[in-house]
Amino acid sequence: MSITDPENTIVFDIDTTDPATSGKVTIRLRPDLAPQHVERIKALVREGFYDGTPFHRVIEGFMAQGGDPTGTGMGGSDKPDLKAEFTNTPFKRGTVGMARAMDPDSANSQFFICFTDCPFLDGQYTVWGEVVDGMDVIDALPRGEPVPNPGRIVKAWVATDAS
Template identity: 55%
Template sequence: MRFLGMIAMLGALLAAPALARDKPQDAAAAKPATRYTPPPTTDLENTWLLDLSTGGRVSIWLRPDVAPDTVRRIKNLTRRHFYDGLTFHRVIDGFMAQGGDPKGDGSGGSELPDVKAEFNYLPHVRGAVAMARAEAENSANSQFYIVFQPRLSLDNKYTVFGRVLQGMQYVDAIERGEPPTNPTRILHAYIAADNPPPYQAAPSAPAPALGPPVTLPGTKPATRK
């Protein structure tokens, strides 16, 4: 009897790993993250246009497939003309240009609530466009940045929501500095589906008015013939 009991106990121990292997895995771990189809690069509703004071228009492909709430916020603020006239207040050579702050110092945002983080698989490559935020992950609001050179260490830490398709030369020309001495401005921001006008450069500053002739000490005023 004792021998049979030992055999039964040994059989139970040998069966335990098999039972563990047969246990269903956690559903979230077993199911891969769903990837939605991105919009075509020609989709005007998902094309963000930034007319910069550096001399031209930047065309950005928006990605609602990976960051729907963020893209919704960008479109909302753009159609409110929120970005018109704002500067790039923090521009680091070889890294990125950050803008979208109405205060112009990195501390401001829109009157709308912050947007939750939508970290995704899009990398921080040249031309990537992502949301700036404070230390809290869900603190993005209106500020964004455009990447000059790859910075893959930021992947899955900030929400990448688009990429520059055309006009990167105007991004490269953004004035550097924290803050820049003469900051580059967003003259206008548009969603391409809204039929925006062609790019128009910022008007030149008027020439200073000429005052009356100045007579230096010890000289006679000039006479006109």
Template identity: 35%
Template sequence: MIRTLLAAAAVAALAATPAAAQRSRPAAAAEPPPAPGEPAAADWRTPNPDDVLVIDTNKGRVFVEMTPEVAPAHVQRIKELARAGFYDGRSFFRVIDLFMAQTGDPNDTGTGGSDKPNLDQEFLFRLAPSDPFVQVADQNVSQTGFIKSLPVMSQSPMLAPLTADGRISAWALYCPGVAGMARGEDQNSANSQFFLMRQAYPSLEKRYTAWGRVIHGLEAVRAIKTGEPVEPPQDRMERVRILADMPAGDRPKVVRVVDPAGAWFKAEVEHVRARMGADFTPCAIRVPSEVK
């Protein structure tokens, strides 16, 4: 009798209507949104030319958008030294393939600096609600986003009303292209040496001051000869200038980068988040630029 009842139940299940069968199946996963196409005219922004460092290397020209909102003292130092010609001819003396390319030492060995005083660290900065921060992920206790082209993480914005200055602590993320300041054992020993990231390296975060990001020419940075130290002949920065200071004949007519507040960037974030899921990282988000 038990076998008969089980068989009858099986027949009844097989005879279920198609609608009932479909209701019992798990819902199909939604297709991730496609990668966005070319940015439209409204998706671009023009960086402040006084905040763009132009590095002419023997491997090609590199454009770094500096971010005084994050590290004002370090950006000011880079500008002062660039305008004084301090960086012209300096070698990339320490270059690690999946890490970074270091330069900015007058001795080209990692032992020197400028005649200016060392800088106090700017590992963290205070993020205000009015700052140009564009959120790309909210983890409840923290958030990630972008200030201009620089990826940033901060405390939860819900903490801002509870702080004395109405701001929250934030720090830059060391994604490919990020520019950071080299230092010694002392946290406040940065002076003139800096490095450009060839790949992401999260362990530098909150330990080294980030002051900008390569917006054009990362392929040149990745082409620099490697070594620790680099064997002669070393690749060099032939000339380093501020975009605003360059004569019209040598200055690009167009320097622009995708705006993180625009529609294209939002679509790119949605595409990357859907594709990567729990492994999502702002370092995987494209930030297109155009120089011509």
């Protein structure tokens, strides 16, 4: 797979807890849809914020949620919450969206990746990316809410920064 816009591409090296299914996931960022969210994700990736964080909530037929360093679903970064950047872009398999609390303007660092089409999320959450390679790795993440032995992001990077 060739990366056409390395500054707007991130890669997660994911440990699914099974070496046979662990691997890299490439996400194309969508600054055209959510410029503030994309800037936040890139800043957190570059700070190493996501390195070692678990996929703490993984629901079969719905999505895998990560981005909380505490692994509880209650944690986030020390940066201020973001204002919603909702669009009509559909949540389909591989769409990456920003998790939030009830307040639409409460997104911070947590995100989710859809396993399947989720039209009930359309216009309710911010879309900031899409998996373009490695969806099989996401599919292999251990399930649970919370996940007893979760898969983790070992390391994350912006493609521009890869050496």
